[in-house]
Amino acid sequence: MMKTPWSLRTLAAQALGRIDAATRGLVPPIHVTTTFLRDPDNQYRSGNIYGRADNETVREAEAVIAALEGAEAAMVLGSGMSAATAVFLALAPGEHVVVPRVMYWALRNWLLTDAVHWGLNVETVDTSDLDALRAAVRPGKTTLVWLETPANPLWTLTDIAAAAEIAHAAGARLVVDSTCATPLLTRPLSLGADIVMHAATKYLNGHSDVIAGALATATPDAFWARIERNRSMLGQILGPLEAFLLLRGMRTLPVRVQAACTSAMELATRFANHPDVATVLYPGLPSHPGHDIARRQMQGGFGGMLSLRVRGGEAAAVATAAGVELWKRATSLGGVESLIEHRASIEGSGSPCPPDLLRLSVGIEDPSDLYADLDQALRQAHP
Numbered sequence: 001m002m003k004t005p006w007s008l009r010t011l012a013a014q015a016l017g018r019i020d021a022a023t024r025g026l027v028p029p030i031h032v033t034t035t036f037l038r039d040p041d042n043q044y045r046s047g048n049i050y051g052r053a054d055n056e057t058v059r060e061a062e063a064v065i066a067a068l069e070g071a072e073a074a075m076v077l078g079s080g081m082s083a084a085t086a087v088f089l090a091l092a093p094g095e096h097v098v099v100p101r102v103m104y105w106a107l108r109n110w111l112l113t114d115a116v117h118w119g120l121n122v123e124t125v126d127t128s129d130l131d132a133l134r135a136a137v138r139p140g141k142t143t144l145v146w147l148e149t150p151a152n153p154l155w156t157l158t159d160i161a162a163a164a165e166i167a168h169a170a171g172a173r174l175v176v177d178s179t180c181a182t183p184l185l186t187r188p189l190s191l192g193a194d195i196v197m198h199a200a201t202k203y204l205n206g207h208s209d210v211i212a213g214a215l216a217t218a219t220p221d222a223f224w225a226r227i228e229r230n231r232s233m234l235g236q237i238l239g240p241l242e243a244f245l246l247l248r249g250m251r252t253l254p255v256r257v258q259a260a261c262t263s264a265m266e267l268a269t270r271f272a273n274h275p276d277v278a279t280v281l282y283p284g285l286p287s288h289p290g291h292d293i294a295r296r297q298m299q300g301g302f303g304g305m306l307s308l309r310v311r312g313g314e315a316a317a318v319a320t321a322a323g324v325e326l327w328k329r330a331t332s333l334g335g336v337e338s339l340i341e342h343r344a345s346i347e348g349s350g351s352p353c354p355p356d357l358l359r360l361s362v363g364i365e366d367p368s369d370l371y372a373d374l375d376q377a378l379r380q381a382h383p
């Protein structure tokens, strides 16, 4: 991988500084071919055979992600869910995995219904409680520990280095969903994780116009090769047009993340003193249970995600979301536009999400405008 002295911001801005060899273009062409010419003796010396496994635009996006994560190898897939499920599908039925009790809801849902049905032995635990994690991991039996930090929708922090020690002592791999931290704030591989996963749909692309997933690893071993084979065999691939948009989006990742962090910190601080807000959940606030870990584990900011627990319960939370104009009522996160969501409504029954919780994804708008809009919605919902 890249062994240059440039900072992540510099690497990202120029997408590693590559120049198109054929035209000297600063922006790479989009490679759309699905098939490649064989040599006269029937060989494929270019290394490219067929578009499902071989695409240069996809490889360029992977090279940027590998550089950002300090990884030896990266893989992009058709969605965050395909990246996550690809990891679990590379295990064998019967294997024991430990996953967080509170995590991205669709993955939890898949693990506890489909993956269990397929034969995976899935155990949920509060991964932020290291004693509980230690008790759940079975030496010689557990093969994978999954973390999400900060985790949806309470922004729970888990100590990655400590979890890596626990997982490795038991002979298990550690995989971290680092979607909300982004490679700018936390680099899980440097803390001992074996694989880092991103819903690239979110911050990496950043413009709410691509569904994509990514994995990166420090050690492209046999397990990694199995995931890669599955991607091709199950067709969990990202198309070249999406890969190009992702490449373009990542050029501004550091400036977008910086803006979101600064605004989220400002909004968290101001709403913590708001009469209609019971609690602000944000890792940057000293009152947050994960604040100390966040200070050690996140560099340059505490992320763009926070949640408000609104006074007056579920009805007041829903009424607040109904009263915004600038914030957009929508699911997802990590885009340039700010989103607000009554999370319990989307997660449905069985969700650990409190009913009075509004999840906020802070974009790059002026934070004063974001405060004013949500402030008036809160006041309108609390006459």
Ligand SMILES: *Cc1c(COP(=O)(O)O)cnc(C)c1O
Residues within 6 Å of the ligand: 079, 080, 081, 082, 084, 104, 107, 148, 152, 177, 179, 180, 199, 200, 201, 202, 211, 212, 213, 332, 333
């Ligand atoms: C969105 C998200 C996912 C799933 O990503 P998709 O691209 O929507 O499939 C996984 N984990 C986290 C933390 C997410 O926010």
